[in-house]
Amino acid sequence: MNIFNKYRGVWFTIVGKIPLQKGMAHTIIKLEVIMYEDLKGKTALITGAGKASGIGYAIASKLAADGAHIIIADLTGETTDPLVTGDKATMDDLANDLSGTYSVEALAVELDVTRTDSIERMIDTVKERFSHIDILCNNAGTVFGVPNTVHTYDEDAWMRTIDVNLHGVFRVSKAVVPLMPETGGSIINSASQAAKKPPLFNGAYATAKAGVLMMTKTMALELAGAGIRVNAICPGVIMSDFTRWRFDLEAQFLDSTPEKRKALKCEEIPLGRLGTTDEVANLVAFLASSASAYITGQALNITGGQLMEY
Numbered sequence: 001m002n003i004f005n006k007y008r009g010v011w012f013t014i015v016g017k018i019p020l021q022k023g024m025a026h027t028i029i030k031l032e033v034i035m036y037e038d039l040k041g042k043t044a045l046i047t048g049a050g051k052a053s054g055i056g057y058a059i060a061s062k063l064a065a066d067g068a069h070i071i072i073a074d075l076t077g078e079t080t081d082p083l084v085t086g087d088k089a090t091m092d093d094l095a096n097d098l099s100g101t102y103s104v105e106a107l108a109v110e111l112d113v114t115r116t117d118s119i120e121r122m123i124d125t126v127k128e129r130f131s132h133i134d135i136l137c138n139n140a141g142t143v144f145g146v147p148n149t150v151h152t153y154d155e156d157a158w159m160r161t162i163d164v165n166l167h168g169v170f171r172v173s174k175a176v177v178p179l180m181p182e183t184g185g186s187i188i189n190s191a192s193q194a195a196k197k198p199p200l201f202n203g204a205y206a207t208a209k210a211g212v213l214m215m216t217k218t219m220a221l222e223l224a225g226a227g228i229r230v231n232a233i234c235p236g237v238i239m240s241d242f243t244r245w246r247f248d249l250e251a252q253f254l255d256s257t258p259e260k261r262k263a264l265k266c267e268e269i270p271l272g273r274l275g276t277t278d279e280v281a282n283l284v285a286f287l288a289s290s291a292s293a294y295i296t297g298q299a300l301n302i303t304g305g306q307l308m309e310y
């Protein structure tokens with residue numbers, strides 16, 4: 001691997017394969033995608049995967065490409081959350097695309113991770129099609145009531161943020177673990193770099209995601225004997241609706257523009273760009289597969305170098 005000083009404008013190489021020139025780190029790198037053969041025929045449930053632009057659907061697509069059967073679960077119907085698409089027909093189309101493209105079974109189900117009755121309905125629907133679930137990706141997440149300091153946070157917004165991001169992982173895991181086969185399984189929880197490094201004015205989200213890390217480690221210990229590995233991912237800034245919404249909001253509050261907010265953010269990231277949903281999906285596929293068979297209870301950073309330690 002040759003990496004010359006990019007500030008001197010010389011050519012450099014990442015992983016010995018992808019030639020880049022100064023400034024090109026801001027463009028999207030074509031990924032060399034590893035296929036995980038052992039995922040073929042496995043069944044994966046991904047929460048918050050009903051939007052084509054989101055990390056959840058990128059995970060669903062990658063696992064389907066590896067041959068896994070897919071359950072896309074997401075919130076539908078009336079909601080005040082601007083980040084929720086709420087469209088079951090779109091979810092059905094996305095599931096059909098996956099089964100058509102990758103010759104796997106794919107099912108779209110409605111799910112509100114804050115409601116036990118919704119989770120029970122989802123499980124009933126899933127059981128009609130699949131005998132078990134091998135892989136659970138607790139990806140659903142959102143935020144209410146930002147920007148705000150902890151001591152001025154609206155109580156209802158605080159509770160709802162914690163409910164989706166933390167209790168949602170608890171509720172869905174509780175329902176899905178009994179459906180995992182005796183041969184074991186893999187659970188991947190979406191945390192955030194905010195779980196490790198406090199962001200300003202986003203306390204409920206950061207607190208919930210930090211809780212997800214402790215739940216991940218606790219579950220990893222408790223389920224190791226059953227052959228179920230439990231890991232978390234900690235993405236930095238990944239280009240999705242969530243991030244677009246964040247830049248819009250920051251621009252509004254800081255009298256700036258979304259483009260300027262994005263450019264400033266990129267300057268803070270050692271790799272000089274935002275992450276892509278596909279890059280997160282590749283990490284999740286690794287954690288779902290037996291390539292990571294000796295990894296459990298971890299919280300892996302995918303932040304372009306913003307976080308460099310646990």
Ligand code: NAI
Nearest residue numbers: 048054055075083112113139140141192235237238240242
């Ligand atoms: P997104 O906003 O595009 O997608 C989130 C999904 O969660 C949506 O499909 C939404 O409908 C679903 N959801 C929200 N509330 C729900 C509920 N009550 N029940 C079921 N589903 C619900 O966000 P994105 O970027 O795809 O994020 C995915 C995960 O990654 C989230 O947990 C997020 O916190 C996390 N993350 C994202 C980062 C980013 O930069 N985009 C950075 C760090 C973590």
